[in-house]
Amino acid sequence: MQHEQTLVFVEVRYRRTSGFGGALESITPAKQQRIMQAAQRYLQQHEHWQNCDCRFDVVAIHGIPDQPGTLEWLQHAFVP
Numbered sequence: 001m002q003h004e005q006t007l008v009f010v011e012v013r014y015r016r017t018s019g020f021g022g023a024l025e026s027i028t029p030a031k032q033q034r035i036m037q038a039a040q041r042y043l044q045q046h047e048h049w050q051n052c053d054c055r056f057d058v059v060a061i062h063g064i065p066d067q068p069g070t071l072e073w074l075q076h077a078f079v080p
Contacts, residue, residue, distance in 0.1 A: 005053065006055055007055075009039045011031075011035055011056070011058050011077075012058075012061070013026050014062075015061070016064055023061060023072075024074065024077075027058055036080050039054065056077055056079070056080075057076070059071065059072070
């Protein structure tokens with residue numbers, strides 16, 4: 001996704017309940033590392049993005065399927 005001149009990598013997480021932690025809590029440091037590695041590979045393959053700013057966002061969705069839930073968009077969720 002592009003926001004102005006910034007390339008945004010968005011991780012979407014869903015949790016029906018918070019019994020094992022919420023959607024935001026599911027983005028562990030190990031998961032962040034995997035996302036950043038995937039972003040690096042993407043940038044290596046798409047040279048036109050290599051010199052622009054990047055950020056990592058998380059969209060967290062909480063709720064029961066087929067019922068209104070809540071959506072939280074955390075911009076700059078983590079930094080490399």
